[in-house]
Amino acid sequence: MIPPAAPQPPAPDAVLVLDAQAIDRALRRIAHEIVERNPDLSRICIVGVPSRGIEVSHRIASYIETFEQILPDIGVIDVAMHRDDLRIRPRLPRVAVSHLPPDIEDRTLILADDVLFSGRTCRAAMDSIASFGRPRRIQLAVLIDRGHRELPIRPDYVGKNLPTSPEQRVYVRFQSIDQVPDSVWMDKE
């Protein structure tokens, strides 16, 4: 295997937490856990939160296809118009077009995102889903759980638990979006 070029840090003080291989391993493990906990893969839909959650959802879905020869349905849920913190954010988030299957009532939706922090994005995503209908259940898969929840929300599938201070920034970079090698970074304390 050709070793990937050493990725450049997104900020001068950032340290590498996961490289491309480690991200791959984490997402494969999540895919296995989803298969274990959802016997009927035709009734799940993996729903990405824009923008990097979409990449996470694609990757998990393609691993499930590799392991089980079934490509699960994938979707997108916009969270921008359901945020409760619009008036205090320094910039307005872009809204995105949502894609959900028409029959969400008897499905398990698995929300996929890159980083879980306060839990407010997840809450907004659940509110957004509720405006389309009432899925059978909603699960949550995240590449990084960095703690500091402000709402009673707990992920079902975690790539890596990353202890952080509230001020530290965590950076997720994907080749397909950021044109740099897949990597996860955090600020030095």
Next chain:
Amino acid sequence: MTAKPKLPRASQAAASPATPIWTRKDLLAIRDLSPEELTLVLDTAAAFKQVGAREIKKVPALRGKTLINFFVEPSTRTRTSFELAAFRLSADVVNISASTSSLSKGETLKDTARNLQALHADIIVLRHSSAGAPLFLSQRLASSVINAGDGAHEHPTQALLDVFTIRERLGRVAGLHVAIIGDILFSRVARSDIAALLKLGAKVTLVGPSTLVPREFEKMGVSVTHDIDSILGEVDVVNLLRIQHERQRKEYFPGLGEYTALFGLTKERAARLKPDALIMHPGPINRGVEIDSEIADSARSVILDQVTNGLAVRMAVLYLCGGCGSGNAAIR
């Protein structure tokens, strides 16, 4: 709906955080906007259009905000569209028309507006018979000001819904040839449409009697013709403007019958359009004057799509201009 096989990866690029953000508190004129800003409004509108198809047609984006529809010049459809857009964004709405405001008691526009702001209006949607009235208010108020039509100057949300409809139906705006037919001289819709279409790379031809479509418009970068039959076969979109016969003085054209004979989109003319050409009209239509009644109801007519898209575009504009907290310096 269900994305299988995979969703196009391009959709992620569109949501990339590296793209420029919106920094305007007001929407006053299309001619102020860059092509990138126009595209951002259209993309935002596409996302909001979907809200209308949901089980619950309401999102909390503007919860707690107050919108005042301040219509000094009467309008039902634009006001209703803004009102419904605000409801779908969970804002509270108050409607004020010229007759119910103290303007009729001699209060100045500025004083009326300062009163509206003292009531903590976050967004003021203004329709006014004087060009520049929205600009005047926007420079004096912290509230967002949205131009819902000012004199013969601009009607930006109408142009946004027109280009949104074209982009949705034909997949693009750049490179298309759009004919705008009718009363251009008095039309703020035409001025906004011309600005939006040119910025997005379309070719525009204005058509009408020389009294209503003077050659002066060529300075805006459009073509002018007084012969509708010469362009029918080559245009991708015909946008018919309403003949405002209640407003016009008689000297601009001899009569409605002659107008229809020379410039109306009759069945014979419609048959000579390209098979996939779109027929648009901002409404209300004068059946049998600028457009044949059957043609207005035909599959190529997107007149009702324009109404639906108007709602989505107005939601997008309200979100972009009014979504942030007031006093947020980073955005303002």
